Amino acid sequence: MDPDENRAQPSIRDSYLGRSRSEAHQTAPGVIASLIGPAAFIYVAFTLYPVLRTVWNSLHTVRAGGLTDWVGIGNYSEVLTHDPFFWNAVGNTVIFTVVSTVLDVAGGLLLALCLFAKIPFARLLRVVWFTPVLISYVVVGIIWAWVFDYDWGPLNMVLRGFGLDALTRSWLGDPRWALWAVMAAHVWKWLGFNMIIFLAALYALPGEVLGAAELDYCGWFAKTIYVIVPMLRPTIANLLALSFIGKMMVFDLIWIMTRGGPLWSTETVSTYVYKRAFDWNSFSLGYPSAIAVVWCVIILAFVVAMNLLLRRSKPLEF
Amino acid sequence: MKSHILSSAFATVFLVAVGLLPGSPAHADVTISVWSHEADQPAKVAFRELAARSVERAHPGTHVKITWYELSAMNAALRTALPAGQGPDVFYLEPDQTDYITSGYILPLDNLINWNEIQSWARGPRVEGKTWMMPQEAYTVELYYNKAVLQKLGFTLPSNAQFTQNQFLALVRKCRAAGITPIAEGVGDRPFPGAYLVGESLLHKLGLGDYGRLLHGQISFHDSRVMAVMNWVKQLVDAGAYPKNFMTLKLGESHSYFYQKPGALMFPVGSWFIGRAFAPASQGGMPAGFPLGIMQYPAIDKAACNECKTIGIGASFAINAATKHRDLAAAFLNTMSTPEMGQRWINTVYEQSAVRTGDVPFTGPYASYFAELQERQKGEKYFLGLPVVDTEDQCRDAWAQVMNAAFPGGLVTADRAATLMDEACYRRSH
Numbered sequence: 109m110d111p112d113e114n115r116a117q118p119s120i121r122d123s124y125l126g127r128s129r130s131e132a133h134q135t136a137p138g139v140i141a142s143l144i145g146p147a148a149f150i151y152v153a154f155t156l157y158p159v160l161r162t163v164w165n166s167l168h169t170v171r172a173g174g175l176t177d178w179v180g181i182g183n184y185s186e187v188l189t190h191d192p193f194f195w196n197a198v199g200n201t202v203i204f205t206v207v208s209t210v211l212d213v214a215g216g217l218l219l220a221l222c223l224f225a226k227i228p229f230a231r232l233l234r235v236v237w238f239t240p241v242l243i244s245y246v247v248v249g250i251i252w253a254w255v256f257d258y259d260w261g262p263l264n265m266v267l268r269g270f271g272l273d274a275l276t277r278s279w280l281g282d283p284r285w286a287l288w289a290v291m292a293a294h295v296w297k298w299l300g301f302n303m304i305i306f307l308a309a310l311y312a313l314p315g316e317v318l319g320a321a322e323l324d325y326c327g328w329f330a331k332t333i334y335v336i337v338p339m340l341r342p343t344i345a346n347l348l349a350l351s352f353i354g355k356m357m358v359f360d361l362i363w364i365m366t367r368g369g370p371l372w373s374t375e376t377v378s379t380y381v382y383k384r385a386f387d388w389n390s391f392s393l394g395y396p397s398a399i400a401v402v403w404c405v406i407i408l409a410f411v412v413a414m415n416l417l418l419r420r421s422k423p424l425e426f
Numbered sequence: 427m428k429s430h431i432l433s434s435a436f437a438t439v440f441l442v443a444v445g446l447l448p449g450s451p452a453h454a455d456v457t458i459s460v461w462s463h464e465a466d467q468p469a470k471v472a473f474r475e476l477a478a479r480s481v482e483r484a485h486p487g488t489h490v491k492i493t494w495y496e497l498s499a500m501n502a503a504l505r506t507a508l509p510a511g512q513g514p515d516v517f518y519l520e521p522d523q524t525d526y527i528t529s530g531y532i533l534p535l536d537n538l539i540n541w542n543e544i545q546s547w548a549r550g551p552r553v554e555g556k557t558w559m560m561p562q563e564a565y566t567v568e569l570y571y572n573k574a575v576l577q578k579l580g581f582t583l584p585s586n587a588q589f590t591q592n593q594f595l596a597l598v599r600k601c602r603a604a605g606i607t608p609i610a611e612g613v614g615d616r617p618f619p620g621a622y623l624v625g626e627s628l629l630h631k632l633g634l635g636d637y638g639r640l641l642h643g644q645i646s647f648h649d650s651r652v653m654a655v656m657n658w659v660k661q662l663v664d665a666g667a668y669p670k671n672f673m674t675l676k677l678g679e680s681h682s683y684f685y686q687k688p689g690a691l692m693f694p695v696g697s698w699f700i701g702r703a704f705a706p707a708s709q710g711g712m713p714a715g716f717p718l719g720i721m722q723y724p725a726i727d728k729a730a731c732n733e734c735k736t737i738g739i740g741a742s743f744a745i746n747a748a749t750k751h752r753d754l755a756a757a758f759l760n761t762m763s764t765p766e767m768g769q770r771w772i773n774t775v776y777e778q779s780a781v782r783t784g785d786v787p788f789t790g791p792y793a794s795y796f797a798e799l800q801e802r803q804k805g806e807k808y809f810l811g812l813p814v815v816d817t818e819d820q821c822r823d824a825w826a827q828v829m830n831a832a833f834p835g836g837l838v839t840a841d842r843a844a845t846l847m848d849e850a851c852y853r854r855s856h
Contacts, residue, residue: 170529253674258670259669278670278671278673280673283837370673370827371832371837372827386498386502387823388818388819391509
């Protein structure tokens, strides 16, 4: 039988139903809609609509009785030119993001390399280092608030134990240290996540390349710097981007530990938006929506810039 | 198949008929929804549930369902539910939340509540000449102290229970020199306690009118009278008036800090303090036999009103403007406002009530405390509302960050604090 002829023949059931084989293999639009529909509905209801509504709110103010007034770019103008608290929050967020991201990713890579090198108790350490990732922000905040407590926190107690009383601080109560203290808690929580990703990437590296480096009498340090890290570049880029985006939106830990204080030294854009939206005596969401839109645009711009910066023109060859 | 269809049809008709029958339970039952805060205070829970059951008995077919929220979660839920035309029939509010009034989300209560049963000064806030919230809890800002420690330091409380500025500063210095923390206070989880001393001192200096103008941005914080008070408070701060962990000590921890861990001389706090203090010691309450006393805030030199004191309305309730059960909602509020319920509030919650309770003498194990409190309130003139309640928006945030935390915490000078407050409050009004 001619194979082409065979492909053109409908099945017995399709023949009974009066359909050609090509018609029988086409998925009905209704089926497609019913499969995609729920996910599409959830996306529209919980992602697309809130985003569009936020943009709409940012162009209005809300008066008594839910009445809205069009203000155009008035809210944006206020945010960008007349709000020093917004720019203070931006500064804090940028510092938090950059420093935490670098520590997170570099620290995760270091831990992964330790496990990859099969240090003693590697299996136990993998569990220990990953466990903080599983803990909620509320618990992390409570734990670290206790760690940083002036009177009975372990950090100050250790310092006093070593006779370093002069170094004790009210870590969360001092504007010079509060942001760094919160960063330490945040990095502690997320190191394990980056470690696991890097570990998976390390085990996926081609063994023959690493073997060749060893044959060339390449020491561990040189092998790491000149062979392993370049091959991990896509993973590093992805983790940097993910970490960056997550930290630019940091809210939970700040809110639990300091609520933006002391003296706005830990105020981030997210906590500032929350305060403007829910803590101030106003039902108008126009201004906080404008802040949210501005920040979203800034985050997108940073992500695009980062992708351009980290993109290689030539792929790695091995 | 046929019998299945017939039986289904019969069942459907039967259910519809039941639903349409006049007086059937499904048609007459009404549920009043109430959102309340303070689920962690069993006495208040019992009080409001008692009121709910009373309404149900008085109005057969009515159910009162109280949902208990943590405060900020409830506020966030209200801010999303009310603009959507939903939300409970009755909900907890605090007097500073006037945006619910200006946004039209609550009903005026002038004709719905029996105001004869409510203290006249508690009937606030009034907006457009109307009353919008029913006050339940009242408190004054007091200065509690440990009588034994005061005696140990060699000080005697004056007959009017009020030290002068110089005496108070000397007391703080001597207390710190003796290794005792003069003032137990912490701002780790609240936006108001650190500002009690400076706030009451400013109230004394400026008097009722100008203190209000200061909080509403009509007087600069660099006013000479304000700076005089702030410079004096700075002396107290520099003398070690507050604990070293002032910035992170939580309100609940400050209670036990005052009693015995490690113990302090004074504890500035609202009179709602006894809601925690009179709980069993095993639940964080005051140890039995603790020598608790109440003194007045210090008399300020050349003050306009050293007999002034801040009074506040705490828990209040409002009726949703979109409610379909206005009268039942009002009945719930009125049930909580009878003199008997006011007396029950005092005797079980151990806090002052906004309800008139008549001249019933205080009884029970804490009668002497209430008698002393009453004594300290004789002749006082009251300023209604804490600064953190009376201020708005950026000014409120600045008060919480600066006057409540950074200034008493020793992080900023008096001049810098005044500058920050003016930037947030004074210049925004001019």
